[in-house]
């Protein structure tokens with residue numbers, strides 16, 4: 001067992017990929033190709049993305065580390081640790097306010113005009 005060795009915990013970067021499952025009263029999870037369920041957690045903005053109904057059922061990938069075999073902690077939102085695969089492309093998950101031309105990384109209201117931001121999947125993480 002390599003768990004609990006600080007040196008490896010610092011450098012170990014893991015990924016998990018599967019179908020994003022959202023169920024009321026449960027943590028969001030990924031259903032992996034081999035049929036396993038991996039529960040996801042992260043910081044507040046990360047949780048916002050995981051609970052975005054527009055992403056339910058998507059082919060989802062996250063970077064971070066396994067806290068236990070069935071529980072995965074995603075890296076903080078500023079590390080851009082979440083992706084969606086669509087049409088064979090790996091896309092960054094961003095949110096866009098067209099009125100103000102403001103991009104954010106978690107769903108919600110635009111801090112400027114207070115309108116709901118639109119989900120905007122992008123090939124490049126441009127400002």
Ligand SMILES: [Zn+2]
Pocket residue numbers: 097098099100101102110111112113114115
């Ligand atoms: Zn706005």
